[in-house]
Amino acid sequence: MKFRAKLMLVLCMCVLFVAGCGTSGSKTGQGDTQQPKLESGANTEQVASEGEQTELSFYYPIAVGGPLTSVIEKMTEEFTKENPDIKVKPIYTGSYADTTTKVQAGVQAKQPPDVAVLLTTELYSMIDSNAVIPLDDFIAKEDPSYIEDFYPAFMSNAQSEGKTYSIPFQRSTIVLYYNKDAFKKAGLDPEKPPANWDELVSAAKQLNQNGQSGIEIPGSGFAYWMFQLLSLQNSPDGGNLMSPDGKKVFFDTPENVEALQYWVDLTKKHKVMPEGILDWATVPSDFLAEKTAMIIHTTGNLTNIKNSAAFDFGVAFLPMNKQYGSPTGGGNFYVFKDIEPKKQEAAWKFIKFMTEPERAAQWSIDTGYVAVRKSAYETDVMKQYTQDFPLAVVARDQLEHAHAELSTHNNGRVSKALSDQVQAALTGTIDPAGALKKAQEEANKALEPFNK
Helix, strand or coil, rough: HHHHHHHHHHHHHHHHHHHHHHHHHHHHCCCCCCCCCCCCCCCCCHHHHCCCCCCEEEECCCCCCHHHHHHHHHCCCCCCCCHCEEEEEEEECCCHHHHHHHHHHHHCCCCCCEEEEEEEEHHHHHHCCEEEEECHHHCCCCCHHHHHCCCCCCCCCECCEEEECCCEEEEEEEEEEEHHHHHHCCCCCCCCCCHHHHHHHHHHHHECCCECCCCECCCCHHHHHHHHHHHCCCCCCCCCCCCCCCCCCCCCCCCHHHHHHHHHHHHHHCCCCCCCCCCCCCCHHHHHHHHHEEEEEEHHHHHHHHCCCCEEEEECCCCCCCCCEEEEEEEEEEEEECCCHHHHEEEEEEEECCCCHHHHHHHHHCCCEEEEEEHHHHHHHHHHHHHHHHHHHHHHHHHHHCCCCCCCHHHHHHHHHHHHHHHHHHCCCCCHHHHHHHHHHHHHHHHHHCCC
């Protein structure tokens, strides 16, 4: 009996010792074999795949009003749910200019993002700095209808020398927004927005009353872009501000001087636009506050205006002079060179996801940007939306008259040279002819290394 009692005591002590070791391991983390707690709906296979995830850093800018960070974050979350082996980390990087600066710093440090949305105008800068990869090998594996489905006007800023370096995403044309209620009060037909430059001035004069300006065109941020639209409208042969290879610009032509003079005259001569340089972000706010009856701005602000306007408004083609015309605008997806091949492949998968027809349609609805693929307008969600809100197709229809946005080698210096001189003309520091002559000279210097 004594022996049996001693044996039972020894066995109990062993059990307690083993249990104690297991508890100690759990607390210290050493030898912990516990499975991680599964979230609702998860399973062990999903957790295992998450442990092998390819993580992508995704830089994106916002240049319009509205809560777009939440829209982007939701889209990236949906991607990871559908692709549990890839985790996308969306990083809001400020304005387009801020995003370009951060990308360039990352490229120089050999630590670029994996994928980013940058202005389409950064095409040559990204190529010249050897920062991005052409996407043709990926595109070749897709059905030919994939790339053909993107609007040609948007692809014009994505390709160079037969190669495709980026894929359209948040793209736009510039449109005319006008306050229909203000039109009625001024005795104007709210269903007939101004169709040409003369009609724009005439309407703006009638609308310019009771503290409300007739028209506002932003001169900060994207002065070169606003000038380009006037240049295109005044071009007798459809010519653009730059050559197709991005090595030459044509700023100081008589037609362009006339276009800049028209912009200056809206303030100085016709007095239908406030003095000074109008801020990019303030112009839509002025429209919503009914401080101005018409604005010229990106269609990327359409949903924000639709959701915020306390009055009936319209959207129309930009008034023409010799022809209709608008530069395209906005950002494309780029994939970076100094990252692992598996990350490049994952980035391509992400780009395809973000530009699928249904998703491109919903992005357009959520933002006001033009859906970049033709098939997006054939989806049920877009058909219903455009039926209920026909203004959503104005910017898309204007693509027939759209041209590539100003993009050149050494693009930062070239576009700044033009923007600075346009602003100088708007403030009366220099006349339009002198401003564009100086801009041409500065741009020629910036492009000289690429024309040897």
